[in-house]
Amino acid sequence: MALYPRIAGQTYEYLFQSMKEFRTKERSQAYASLMWPSVAQLTDQDLRDLAAYYSRLPW
Numbered sequence: 001m002a003l004y005p006r007i008a009g010q011t012y013e014y015l016f017q018s019m020k021e022f023r024t025k026e027r028s029q030a031y032a033s034l035m036w037p038s039v040a041q042l043t044d045q046d047l048r049d050l051a052a053y054y055s056r057l058p059w
């Protein structure tokens with residue numbers, strides 16, 4: 001679905017940064033608010049683990 005970006009194979013830094021920006025709500029345009037609850041309770045280490053996992057998946 002166009003609304004949900006494909007994150008497999010994106011770079012680690014990009015994924016980590018994006019999730020941090022959702023957590024602080026700094027990223028707020030378009031449908032960003034749909035992401036806020038998913039990361040609200042996660043620690044930096046959680047975000048690092050997610051970024052590491054998704055960045056290693058094939059595009």
Ligand code: HEM
Binds near residue numbers: 007029030035
């Ligand atoms: C393991 C769970 C999840 C992870 C790791 C994750 C991660 C991400 C990341 C890194 C982005 C940014 C992608 C980009 O900029 O190209 C993103 C965007 C997005 N995610 Fe998630 N997400 C998860 C779950 C969800 C769920 C459950 C929803 C819906 C309720 C959701 C809805 C969206 C939407 C709508 C966007 C685009 C936001 C925008 O337009 O700025 N995600 N997600």
